Amino acid sequence: MAGCTSGFERFNTNPNEATEEQIDWDNARTGANFLQMEQNVLVVAQPGAGIGTDRYQTVEMMGGDAFVGYWGFPAPDINSCTRYSWSKASWYGDMFTTNYSRTMNAWRMLKLAIGDDSDPRFALAQILKVAAMHRVTDTYGPIPYLDFGVGDEVRYDSQKDVYYRFFEELSSAVEVLYPYAAGGQTLFADYDCVYRGDISKWVKFANTLRLRLAMHIAYSDPVKARVEAEAAASDPGGMMVRADEFARLQHITPIDNYESPVYIVAGWGDLRLGATLQSYMTGYNDPRLKAWFHECTSGGYQGIRAGMANTILKNSYAPEEGYVTSCKFSIPVTGSTADVVWMRASETYFLLAEAALRGWDVGGTAASFYEEGVKMSFSENNVGGAEEYLLDRVSTPADYTDPVTSSYSKNAMGDITISWDDAADDETKLERIITQKYIALFPVGQEAWTEFRRTGYPKVFPVCVNESNGGCVDDNLQIRRLAFPESEYNTNYAELQNGIALLGGPDNPGTRLWWDAR
Amino acid sequence: MLIKQLKRQLLLAVSCLVCILPASAQVRDVAGIVVDSGNSPVAGAFVLNQATGAGVMTGADGRFIVSAGNSDILVVSCMSYRDTAVKAGASGNLTIVLEDESLFLDEVVVTALGISRESKSLSYNVQKIDGDALAIAKDVNIMSGLGGKVAGVQINSGASGIGGGTRVVMRGTKSISGNNNALYVVDGIPVSNVASEQPGDQYTGAGQTGDVMSQINADDIESISVLNGSAAAALYGSAAANGVVLITTRKGAAGRLSLSYANSTSFYDPFILPRFQNEYGSETGEWMSWNTVKMSTASGYDVKDFFQTGYNESNTISLSTGNQKNQTYLSAGAVNSRGIIQNNTLDRYTFTGRNTSEFLDGRFTLDLSAMYTRVREQNMLSQGEYANPLVPVYLFPRGDDIEKYKYYERYDIGRNIMTQFWPLGDNGLSMQNPWWITNRNMYNTSKDRFLLGASIKYKATGWLELSARTKYDREDISSEKRMYASTMSVLSENSTRGSYLGSEICNTQIYADVMANVNKYFLDDAISLTAVAGASMLDLVHSELSSGGGLLTLPNVFTAANVNTAGKFTYKQNDWHDRTNSLFATVSLGYRSMVYVDASVRNDWMSALAYTKHRSIVYPSVGASAIITEMIGRKSKAISLAKVRVSYSEVGNAPERFMALTTYPLAGGLSTSSYFPAVDLQPERTKSWEAGVNLGFFENRLTLDVTGYISRTYNQLFSPSISSTTGYTKLYVNAGEVTNRGIEASLNSAFDFGEFHWGSTLLYTLNRNRVDQLLPSYTNDALGVTVKLDHMDVYNLGGVKQMLSIGGTMGDIYVNKMRTDEHGYVWVNSMTNAMETMRNEWVKAGTSNPDCTLSWRNILAWKGLSLSFMINARIGGVGVSATQAVLDYYGVSEDTAKARTDGGVQVNDRYSVDAQTWYQTIGGNGANFIGAYYVYSLTNVRLGEMSVGYDIPVSKYIKSIRNVNLSVFGKNLLMIYCSAPFDPEVTASTGTYNQAIDYFMQPSLRNIGFSVKITL
CATH class of the missing domain: 2.60.40.1120 (Carboxypeptidase-like, regulatory domain)
Structure with missing residues (x-):
């Protein structure tokens, strides 16, 4: 009977995919998994996994980006995320499921393949893991983390435990990598599409990330926050302080053919300038706006409010789909090969400014870090006029007018100005720092949303229509987190209940996270 | 004398x-x-x-x-x-x-593997349809001509018009995740029928293609046997679960040369359309027709004007010749047709040759056959938003004049090309100029198919026959999608220059078998033995390569070299190779033509099970039948036949390939695998019982066949999502159970009153489908996760979804609703009069499966004149029209006009709600409607077919002409009763789900035509 099945194993092996044996060739097992982690920090299209650019749309644009008013959406369905009623349940779960099935799965493969936690390649994987997963805990709260890849993978951990683990992982990664960085070595150069394997830059990124995470917990755990912030700022490996050190996924081999998500989604006619960003940037006559958005046909920049009613027709906000030549609402300036930005050097300065404001020893004053941050942001965008901009003491955010639905017009939410004022109180200083940070972060909305929830700044227009279940999201406090994905209810119910207990409130978008303690 | x-x-x-x-x-x-x-x-x-x-x-x-x-x-x-x-x-x-x-019940029917058996000896139901009875109205797809002519089979034509595929489900759907369509077998050998992708969401549906039954010329068919039970199909083992359609093609006949020419010409128009209004117009530049004041004169706009009269011109010439030792059949056929939507065409050319010869004193018989089919399809549309001209046509603002958009393109001086004229925009529903869609969003498919077969039989002795057969079946499918510059960007892949996608598919199947047939009588002919033992191999190779994307350099130059590979570039390769090796045997023992006992067994080795623990699978069947009239030795005139039969069988459904071994996707870089490998994978298994009676009265002028059955399908394949915290998103596991039980009955009569003949067939089909179990708690020890499915969403279209749940059916339809109070009244805020939608609250609307179906076919003949007609009825089942919901939202449905004329809609019989507010609450700009208001009964009764034929007695005058027949016919002539705004018998998808949900489906076709057949 052996003859009956000869060749069957070959037939039943997918010839269009790689086998376990083949993926060891040219070290693809480690290299490709490293790259896969990079592709999911901010998720880009991965055709092999059936992930399209719509995933970036649901995870980033319809998440933090929308909640802080970077983008406005003409389509009623897309707007459901800012009405807090998500037309598809999978949308609010995508951040969670994508990171586990893509980032953590690849991390586990890497860990197994490397087999040595003191290997510098593993240290790089640890940095990427934190870069991706802090966004997940910042979105949902408690997540399975501590035991992943080593024990009971599906068990939830409190956000505090997860954050403490992040700090450990980053500091030990930097410790492992520092000698290599000092020696100018590279790793994964063929696969690394962020720094082309330059370890010194990875160390700087890790230190800056550590500082970012430290500031996140400034209200909930100020002692730990200060220790971590000061340690990050004083690390010999340094932080990202030059424009060319910023972390971003580049269009280089072997992923030089993916297209910028902003370019794709704008092409679908789903993307316009958000009203909150418009209010601040037009009010400040901010020259960076020109670099990011097209003027409307009628002149000037026009944004869209978050959470427009379901009955609003896409056509009345985006009549000619996609084309820049005629638009009522500003379309982003895009190119198919634009990088996907993770973290910029300007953010380093704003983080340091806040740390200095809190009186922590980070080697400078809040005023100087603030001004460096603004200047860095201008130069990162190749825009001139930062000096002049910083002198502006009068400009305040502009009122918002909706030319289609007049009831959506709204007066500006705040009156914070640009120029640093040492005489101002700390609260005003904080608002100034975070407001400018908000502009500089664009389009990394996830981080801006974290800062909005943590500090209350900038002042974001409330959504037009709040359809949250039972009014669980307060109109003014706005959305604080996302609910755990439906798939966790269906497939990991018992553990999820522990996770919700750790959250300390109902699993809805109105519940505050551990670090959301102000 | x-x-x-x-x-x-x-x-x-x-x-x-x-x-x-x-x-x-x-x-x-x-x-x-x-x-x-x-x-x-x-x-x-x-x-x-x-x-x-x-x-x-x-x-x-x-x-x-x-x-x-x-x-x-x-x-x-x-x-x-x-x-x-x-x-x-x-x-x-x-x-x-x-x-x-x-006149005889002991007629011979073709059964599994092409084995001829006396029908009286069978322990299961086999229904035979002669090629001539198939349809006078020659549908391009043979199966759509079979509708209403066999019991126990549900045949739904796909909504993609002429030549579209059909959904053929026998005795209910059995497989939750696998295929549920019948297996097609030509002359005993399965033909490959690799299913094309079916529309599975609100967008897709343009660019459909037909199936293998659209490729065979109905004129080449001698007869069709339908093996709808698994006992009948058991010899096909792992491919048998869904029943079998066995097609026997024509052979040459010995005798003088016979040449015939057959023409069939049909004309088509839309059968069932929603009801529209044209009294209330729209504001200038507005999409919605929500003016509250009637237009001074009703708009002359009529959706029907958009449709054209389709036609189908079918011509076949065939030749049959031969002597007792060598017979030949040759035929050539052409089908040229166009659909009811402008620029939808289908052309098909078929060539068939067959030669049967005997040599060495008739001990050897050699049968050679060849068939070639060439099909060219253009713009076959089934449903959905993308590239569907019906969306803008149905919703067109009633105050506007559509005539001016007929010039769908205008010269762009800057670009030196024609670009789309459509200032109305897409309004979130991907709408474009309808004529631009039909002329500039092009979907073309061409198929070339060869079937080459050879079989040889050797009569070893009077009772033993040895045979060997082989068939090579190759299908090349080449399709192109060409979107011209200025097509909306989602379809043109973000390029202002247009887009192109080309794909090449090749399916090659090789089949071979050897068999020994025994036919022997023992003990003074008291015992008869019929037995077959054999081995077969079926090898199917599929290769598929497609590439394309937005155009880079020149607009409207549709070639791969002009595609922007840096842009949204598609490059897909999909290859697979399946092989099934089998050993099989069947034995039937008869005693004095009174009692028969049957048994069969088949063992399959399937390549898709490689790397699993289950490499070979055995499929057994047993059955018995008793002819009571023979046993009691009394054959009265009144009761000429009484037979009872019972059978039990176990059959399978092909397992999925590539699941047992982890491989890593390479597209866009190496990627981790999303599923946990399924080393315990098993094929689905269907165990069925079947029992029936065959009764004949008045020398079998009246016969009644009744079959009852129950089948249980186990080892359903589930791919539940698992917590992504495992790093995987799904795993594969076999579980679950689906039961189908039912009755199929046919009552036939044939009476002659002098020269007047009346034949009548009444068919009754009842099937109860039940999901008995989905996935009970299952723990994967390697991952430490437990999964359980007690309900499962299988199709979702905004306000409606198909969901499986334990105790429900596979056709269950759920809809969302408005917030209601404890009395079931729509909740209305007493202060603001606002209502609330509950978009995520689902209530069961019913099942799309019918309670029962009936068809009544009659033939009246007098001399050379004949009249036949068929009435079809389907009782029960519900469906949802999302089309109606969008029409309501846009104020173009008849209901919205009536509501405006009445001054509003009565909600709860109390509140009068403004028509626009109401319909824009329950309707939807797209799929986001409230399903509870769009549920319709699928019960319908129609005059399905009618024809009048006349054998013109020319042979009296011209000796060389044997026969001339002239017929006029009609199909879907009259809907006697139907409350749904769409034809419940057409389906957007020929797959398992997306049934009875209409989302801008192409309407079904009414068909009137004539045919001429001349035989020399």
Whole structure:
């Protein structure tokens, strides 16, 4: 009977995919998994996994980006995320499921393949893991983390435990990598599409990330926050302080053919300038706006409010789909090969400014870090006029007018100005720092949303229509987190209940996270 | 007078034979005549001397001369007559009367693997349809002509118009995740029918293609056997669960050369459309027709004007010739058709050749066949938003004039090309100028298919026959999608220059088998044995390569070199190779034509099970039948036949390939695998019982066949999502159970009143489908996760979804609703009069499965004139029209006009709600409607087919013409009852789900035409 099945194993092996044996060739097992982690920090299209650019749309644009008013959406369905009623349940779960099935799965493969936690390649994987997963805990709260890849993978951990683990992982990664960085070595150069394997830059990124995470917990755990912030700022490996050190996924081999998500989604006619960003940037006559958005046909920049009613027709906000030549609402300036930005050097300065404001020893004053941050942001965008901009003491955010639905017009939410004022109180200083940070972060909305929830700044227009279940999201406090994905209810119910207990409130978008303690 | 004389002679001859039997050995010429029961000579009958193997054909006068000894048995066979054996006898002049085959229940039917069996010996139900009865109205897809003609089979035509695929489900859907369509078998051998992708969301549906049954010329079909139970299909083992459609193609007949020409011409128009309004217009530049004041004159806009009269022109010329040793059949057919939507066309050319020859004294029979089909399809649309002209046509603002958009493109001076004229925009529903869509969003598919077959039979002894067969089946499908510059960006892949996608698919199937057939009588012919044992191999290779994307350099130059590879570039390769090796045997024992016992077994080795623990699977079946009328020895005129039968079988459904071994996707870089490998994978298994009775009354002029069955399908394949915290998103596991039980019955009658003939068939089908179990708690030890599914979403379209739940059916339809109070009234805020939608609250609306279906077919014939008609009824089941919801939202449905005229909509019989507010609350700009308001009963009764034919007696005047038949026919002529705004019998998808949900489906077709058949 052996003859009956000869060749069957070959037939039943997918010839269009790689086998376990083949993926060891040219070290693809480690290299490709490293790259896969990079592709999911901010998720880009991965055709092999059936992930399209719509995933970036649901995870980033319809998440933090929308909640802080970077983008406005003409389509009623897309707007459901800012009405807090998500037309598809999978949308609010995508951040969670994508990171586990893509980032953590690849991390586990890497860990197994490397087999040595003191290997510098593993240290790089640890940095990427934190870069991706802090966004997940910042979105949902408690997540399975501590035991992943080593024990009971599906068990939830409190956000505090997860954050403490992040700090450990980053500091030990930097410790492992520092000698290599000092020696100018590279790793994964063929696969690394962020720094082309330059370890010194990875160390700087890790230190800056550590500082970012430290500031996140400034209200909930100020002692730990200060220790971590000061340690990050004083690390010999340094932080990202030059424009060319910023972390971003580049269009280089072997992923030089993916297209910028902003370019794709704008092409679908789903993307316009958000009203909150418009209010601040037009009010400040901010020259960076020109670099990011097209003027409307009628002149000037026009944004869209978050959470427009379901009955609003896409056509009345985006009549000619996609084309820049005629638009009522500003379309982003895009190119198919634009990088996907993770973290910029300007953010380093704003983080340091806040740390200095809190009186922590980070080697400078809040005023100087603030001004460096603004200047860095201008130069990162190749825009001139930062000096002049910083002198502006009068400009305040502009009122918002909706030319289609007049009831959506709204007066500006705040009156914070640009120029640093040492005489101002700390609260005003904080608002100034975070407001400018908000502009500089664009389009990394996830981080801006974290800062909005943590500090209350900038002042974001409330959504037009709040359809949250039972009014669980307060109109003014706005959305604080996302609910755990439906798939966790269906497939990991018992553990999820522990996770919700750790959250300390109902699993809805109105519940505050551990670090959301102000 | 003459007959009596002949009969007497025959009687004499037989009695003489009995007397002188021992003495006979002498060979001499025996002359005779073959006549039918009406005493007309039968030309072309084949007279075979079984003793010597010599055979001759009767002439036009029915006469023959054959050399034979007195005791030699002469067997006379002729198509549509029962084979008759007589002893040659001593008399010099034989008269052999052939009796009409249809008068006998012990007619021969083709069963699994092409094995011919006497139908009386079968323990399961087999339904046979003659090629001629198939359809006078020749549908391009053969199966759509079979609708209403067999019991126990649900046939739904795909909504993609002429030549579209069909959904053929026998005795209910059984597989939750696998295929539920019947297996197609031509001359005993399965043909590959790799399903094309079916529309599975609110967007897709343009660019459909037909299936294998759209590629075969109906004129080449001799007969079709439908094996709808798994016992009948058991010999196909792992491919048998869904039943089998067995097609027997025409062969050449011995006799004089016969040439025929058949033409069938049909004209099509839309059968069922939603009801529209044209009294209330729209504001200038507005999409919605929500003016509250009637237009001074009703708009002349009529959706029907958009549709054109489709046609189908089918021509076949065929030739049959041969002598007793060698017969040939040749045919060439052409189908040229266009659909009801402008620029939808289908052309098909078929060529068939078949030669059957005997050699070495008839001990060897060689059968060679070849078929070639070329199909060209253009713009076959089934449903959805993308590239669907019906969306803008249905929703068109009633105050606007559509005529001006007929010039769908205008010259762009800057670009030197024509670009789309459509200032209205897409309004979130991907709407474009409808004529731009039909002319500039092009979906073309061309298919070339070869079927080459050879079989050889060797008669080893009188009771043993050995055979070997092989068939090569190759299909090349090449499709192109061409979106012209200025097509909306989602379709043109973000390029202002247009987009192009080309794909090449090749399916190659090789089949081979060897069989030994035994036919033997024992113990004075008291016991009959029919047995077959054999081995087969089926090898199917699929390769698919597609590439394309937005155009880079030049607009409207559709070639891969012009595609922007840096842009949204598609490059997909999908190859697979399946092989099934099998051993099989079947045995049937009969006792004095009274009792038969059947058993079969098949063992399959499937490549898709490689790397799993289950490499070979056994499929058994057993059955028995008893002919009571024979047993009690009493065959009265009133009750001429009573037979009971019962059978049990276990069959399978092909497992999914590539699941047991982890491989890593490479597209866009190496990627981790999303599923946990399924080393425990098993094929689905269906276990069924079937029992039936066959009754004949009045010499079988009235027959009743009733079959009851129950089938349980186990080992359903589930791919539940698992917590992504495992790093995987799904795993594969076998579990679950789906039960189908039902009754199928047919009542046939055939009565002659002088020269007037009336035949009637009443078919009744009832099937109850039930999901008994989905996935009970299952723990994967390796991952430490437990999964459980007690409900499962299988299709979702905004306000409606198909969901499986334990105790429900596979056709269950759920809808969302408005917030209601405890009395079931719509909740209305007493302050603001606002209502609230509950978009995520689902209530069960019912099942899309019918309670039962009925069809009643009648043939009335008088001399050469015949009238036939068929009435089809479907009782029960519900469906949802999302189309209606969008029409309401846009204020273009008849309901919205009526509500405005009435001054609003009565909600809870109390509040009068403004028409626009109401319809824009329950309706949807797209799929986001409130499903509870769009549920319709699918019950419908229609005049399904009607035809009038006339055999013009030209042969009286022109000897060379044997027969001329002229028919006029109609299909879907009249909807007697239907409350849904769409035809419940068409389906957007020929797959398992997306049933009974209409989202801008192409309407079904009404068809009126004529046919001419001339035989020389």
